[in-house]
Amino acid sequence: MTTRQHDIVIVGAGSGGIALAASLLKRQPKLDIAIIEPSDKHYYQPAWTLVGGGEYDIADSVRTMHSVMPNHAQWLQTAVTSFDPDASTVTCDNGDVIEYQQLIVAAGLALLWDSIPGLVETLGKNGVCSNYSAEFAPSTWQNVKNLKAGTALFTMPMVPIKCAGAPQKALYLSASHWEKQGTLANTQIEFHNAGGALFSVAAFVPNLEKQMASYGAQVNFGSNLVAVDGASQTAWFESKDAEGNVQRSERKFDMLHVVPPQKPHAFIKNSPLANADGWVEVDQGTLQHTRYPNVFGLGDCMSAPNSKTTAAIRKQVIIVAENLLALRAARPMLSQYDGYSACPITVGRDQLILAEFGYNGVLMPTFGKDPLPPRKIGWLMKKFLFPKVYWQLMLKGHEWLARAKTPKAK
Numbered sequence: 001m002t003t004r005q006h007d008i009v010i011v012g013a014g015s016g017g018i019a020l021a022a023s024l025l026k027r028q029p030k031l032d033i034a035i036i037e038p039s040d041k042h043y044y045q046p047a048w049t050l051v052g053g054g055e056y057d058i059a060d061s062v063r064t065m066h067s068v069m070p071n072h073a074q075w076l077q078t079a080v081t082s083f084d085p086d087a088s089t090v091t092c093d094n095g096d097v098i099e100y101q102q103l104i105v106a107a108g109l110a111l112l113w114d115s116i117p118g119l120v121e122t123l124g125k126n127g128v129c130s131n132y133s134a135e136f137a138p139s140t141w142q143n144v145k146n147l148k149a150g151t152a153l154f155t156m157p158m159v160p161i162k163c164a165g166a167p168q169k170a171l172y173l174s175a176s177h178w179e180k181q182g183t184l185a186n187t188q189i190e191f192h193n194a195g196g197a198l199f200s201v202a203a204f205v206p207n208l209e210k211q212m213a214s215y216g217a218q219v220n221f222g223s224n225l226v227a228v229d230g231a232s233q234t235a236w237f238e239s240k241d242a243e244g245n246v247q248r249s250e251r252k253f254d255m256l257h258v259v260p261p262q263k264p265h266a267f268i269k270n271s272p273l274a275n276a277d278g279w280v281e282v283d284q285g286t287l288q289h290t291r292y293p294n295v296f297g298l299g300d301c302m303s304a305p306n307s308k309t310t311a312a313i314r315k316q317v318i319i320v321a322e323n324l325l326a327l328r329a330a331r332p333m334l335s336q337y338d339g340y341s342a343c344p345i346t347v348g349r350d351q352l353i354l355a356e357f358g359y360n361g362v363l364m365p366t367f368g369k370d371p372l373p374p375r376k377i378g379w380l381m382k383k384f385l386f387p388k389v390y391w392q393l394m395l396k397g398h399e400w401l402a403r404a405k406t407p408k409a410k
Contacts, residue, residue: 001095001097002097003096003098003099004034004076004096006033006074006099006100006101007031007033008024008031008033008102008104009033009035009036009102009103009104010033010035010103010104010106011036011090011103011104011105011107012035012037012105012106012299013036013037013039013069013075014107014108014299015044015313015390015395016298016299016316016317017035017037017106017298018042018070019313019317019394019397020106020298020317020320020321021033021035021069021070022070022073022396022397023317023318023397024321024324024325025070025071025072027325028325029072032074033070033073033074034073034075034076034098034100035073035075035076036076036079036080036098037076038079039065041062041063041065042064042068043061043062044390044391045061045162045163046163046310046387047387048137049170050173050346050382050383051137051138051140052137052140052144053140053176053346053349054141054144054145054173055349058137062134063391068391068395076092076096076098078092078093078094078096079092080092080107080267082267082271083103083105083268083273084272085103085294086272087099088103088294090103100294101294101328102296102328103295104295104296104297104320104324105273105280105295105296105301105302106297107268107301108265108299108300108301109160109162109262109263109300109308110262110266111132111133111260111261112260112263113260115260116227116228116258117227117228118227118228118229119228119258122229122230123136124136124139125139126230126233127143127147127230127256128230128256128258129143129256130257130258130259130260131166131169131170131257132260140174140257144173144177144178145177147183147255149183149186149254150186150188150253150255151187151188151254152174152187152189152254152255152256152257153192153251153253153255153257154167154168154174154189154190154191154192154257155167155193155225155257155258156193156259157260158195159195159200161259161262162300162309163307163308163343164200164307165343165344165345167257167259168198168212169346171191171212171215171217171257172345172347173346174189174255174257175187175189176215176347176348177349179215180349184215184216185216188218189215189216189218190220190251191212191217191219191220192224192225193220193223194222194223195222196221198212198219199345199355200307200361201355201363204353204355204372206372207372207374208353211347211348211374220239223239223249224237226248228256228258232252233252233253233256234250234251234252234253235250235251235253235256236250237249237251263278264278264301268280268301273289273292273295275303277303279301279303280297280301280302281302281303282302282303284304284306284337284359285337286319286335286336286337287304287316287320287337288323288327288333293327294327296320296324298320299312304337304339305359306337306339306340307341307357308341310390311340311341311342311343312340312341312342314394315338315340316337317394318335318399319337338358339357339358339359340357341356341357341358342357343355344378344381344382346379346382349379351375351376352374352375352376352382353371353378354367354371354378
C-alpha cells in the first residue's frame with residue numbers, strides 16, 4: 001500500500017474531469033492535481049447518436065486517455081473503491097490511499113445493461129442495438145440500413161439518465177433514413193417510454209409530438225422494457241393500469257434500440273458522500289458538497305436537478321473551478337450554476353432542435369433565435385462544430401460561451 005498526497009484529486013477522467021483539470025491549470029499552472037481514472041480511452045459520447053444514424057465514424061469519437069490528459073496533471077490509472085471524507089482520503093483498488101486538500105467527484109453514472117434479462121446476451125445481434133455504447137452504436141446503423149420492412153422498437157427507461165433526449169434521437173434518425181429510402185410506410189415504429197412525457201421541458205413537447213406523428217411513430221408512455229429474447233426477437237414491457245396494477249405485454253421486433261437503466265455507481269452510493277438516492281450530495285448553485293466543504297461534485301454523478309448532458313458539464317466546470325479556487329484562497333464562493341443544459345435533438349437528417357434550458361425548465365437560448373422549431377444550422381453545429389469545441393476547446397481549458405455569470409460581492 002502506498003500513500004500519496006495531492007492538492008486536488010479528481011475522480012474520473014470523462015468530459016468533466018479532464019475539462020476541470022485543464023481549467024484549473026489555466027488559472028493556476030502550479031497546482032498539484034491528480035486524476036484517478038482506470039480507462040485508457042476517452043470518448044466523445046454525444047457523437048454516438050450520429051454514429052447510430054450513419055452520420056459519424058465511431059473511430060472519430062475516441063482518443064487515448066494519455067492524449068487528452070492536461071499537461072502537469074498526474075494520471076493515476078486505477079479505480080476508486082471508497083471515500084473517507086473525514087480523513088480527506090480516497091482508497092483505490094490497487095490499495096493506494098490518496099490524500100487531498102480538495103476532492104472533485106466526476107465519475108459519471110452506471111449503465112445497468114444486465115438489469116434487463118436477456119439483453120447482454122443479444123446486444124449487437126438479432127436486431128438489438130444501442131447508441132449508449134461505443135461497441136454497439138455502429139450496430140444501430142447496420143440495423144437501420146438493413147431494415148426494409150417490419151417493426152422497430154425504441155426504449156427509454158426512467159430518468160435520470162445521461163442525455164434524456166438521446167432515446168428519441170435514435171428513433172428520429174432511423175425514421176428519417178427510412179423515409180428517404182421510401183420504406184417508412186412499411187415500418188411500424190414504437191417508442192416505449194417508461195416516463196410520462198416526451199421531454200422534461202414542456203415548451204419543446206409540441207414540436208416533438210409533431211415529429212413523432214410525421215414518422216407515424218406510436219408513443220407508449222409508462223412502458224418499461226423488462227426482458228428480451230434475441231433468438232425469437234421478442235421484448236417484454238411492463239406498465240401500470242389505472243388502478244396501479246402491473247401489466248406485462250409482449251412485442252415482436254425486427255429492430256430493438258435499447259437505452260439501459262442508469263444509476264449511481266456503487267462506490268459512490270455506498271459512501272458518506274451520497275444522498276439518499278446515491279448521488280454526490282451538492283448545493284445546486286455552488287456545486288460544493290453540502291456536508292464536506294472541501295468536496296465538489298461535477299457532471300452526471302452529482303445531485304443537482306439539471307439534465308445530465310455534456311453541455312451541462314461544460315458550464316459546471318467553470319463553476320467548480322472558480323468556487324474551488326475561491327475556497328483555497330479563503331474567499332467567498334460567488335459562482336452559481338443556473339442549471340444550464342442543452343440537448344441537440346436530431347429530429348431528421350438535416351434538422352435539429354437545440355433545446356437549451358436551466359433549472360425549472362427556464363429556456364436559455366445561446367444564439368437569440370426562437371429555440372423551439374427545428375433548424376438546419378443546429379444540425380450543422382451538432383455534426384461539425386460541437387466536436388471541435390469539445391476536443392479543441394473544452395478539454396483544453398478554453399471556455400468559449402461557457403463563462404459563469406458571477407454576481408458582485410456585496
